Amino acid sequence: MTERIGVLCSPLNTTTNVSASSINPNFPIDNMLDEHPKMLFKSNSTSDLTVTATMIAGSECLFIFNTNATSINITSLDFANGEWFAGNEWFAGNEWFAKFPLEIPSEIFESGENNTMGITFNAIESNKSVELVFSNVDHDVINIGILWSGSIEWTNNYMYGMAESQVDYSILKPLSNGATYYKKRDVVRSFSGTVLESPEVMDKMLLDVSRKYGLKSMPWIISDLNDDNRWKIFGRLNEPISTTYNDCKHNELNINIIEVL
Numbered sequence: 001m002t003e004r005i006g007v008l009c010s011p012l013n014t015t016t017n018v019s020a021s022s023i024n025p026n027f028p029i030d031n032m033l034d035e036h037p038k039m040l041f042k043s044n045s046t047s048d049l050t051v052t053a054t055m056i057a058g059s060e061c062l063f064i065f066n067t068n069a070t071s072i073n074i075t076s077l078d079f080a081n082g083e084w085f086a087g088n089e090w091f092a093g094n095e096w097f098a099k100f101p102l103e104i105p106s107e108i109f110e111s112g113e114n115n116t117m118g119i120t121f122n123a124i125e126s127n128k129s130v131e132l133v134f135s136n137v138d139h140d141v142i143n144i145g146i147l148w149s150g151s152i153e154w155t156n157n158y159m160y161g162m163a164e165s166q167v168d169y170s171i172l173k174p175l176s177n178g179a180t181y182y183k184k185r186d187v188v189r190s191f192s193g194t195v196l197e198s199p200e201v202m203d204k205m206l207l208d209v210s211r212k213y214g215l216k217s218m219p220w221i222i223s224d225l226n227d228d229n230r231w232k233i234f235g236r237l238n239e240p241i242s243t244t245y246n247d248c249k250h251n252e253l254n255i256n257i258i259e260v261l
Contacts, residue, residue, distance in 0.1 A: 066145025162193030
């Protein structure tokens with residue numbers, strides 16, 4: 001397997017043995033292993049931060065969400081050449097991506113709108129360690145919302161007609177004088193559409209994702225049939241996946257995903 005294009009999710013974070021070169025005890029390492037991007041891990045200095053983590057056998061992705069880093073160098077500690085193949089993708093923000101060569105390089109991450117990073121790769125056959133060096137151009141203390149690795153489930157692209165909308169959690173209450181009370185809160189993105197898939201993949205998405213994990217938050221990579229339209233979010237199903245049975249070879253999966261900040 002090389003490049004993965006479609007609707008992709010990683011239900012479980014199986015990252016282990018995480019350590020950091022500097023730790024603020026009020027914002028511990030456990031904070032980057034939970035499912036709340038705003039519950040931050042923070043360094044205790046303004047220097048570059050080095051994070052080392054182990055990805056267990058079977059892992060196929062590595063994600064970082066909600067970091068204030070302006071660049072990240074990722075290096076391999078014990079990957080052998082050929083275990084990550086050309087065609088694997090390095091995503092930054094929503095607009096830019098590049099391809100890996102055969103060996104693991106030091107690759108630069110440029111912060112996007114949501115300060116996120118994600119790579120997919122062939123499933124590793126044994127536990128492997130990676131080292132990530134986080135930098136901030138203004139020498140701010142580095143923070144990280146989520147560090148996530150694990151296996152993935154994926155389907156074909158959304159068909160044409162995929163919808164993106166926004167959900168506003170702000171508070172708006174009418175007052176007795178005709179004015180309103182307004183409290184600004186987060187606005188998140190929502191993606192919905194239909195995927196055409198085989199019965200085998202349909203069963204995996206229905207049983208191994210929707211029914212097994214319900215509305216659990218997890219990383220998603222979303223793309224439609226336009227090659228340039230790709231999004232990478234931490235989110236959850238907004239409702240259980242549903243299906244339409246077309247024929248013995250093709251079924252329509254209706255997948256609605258909402259962002260978690």
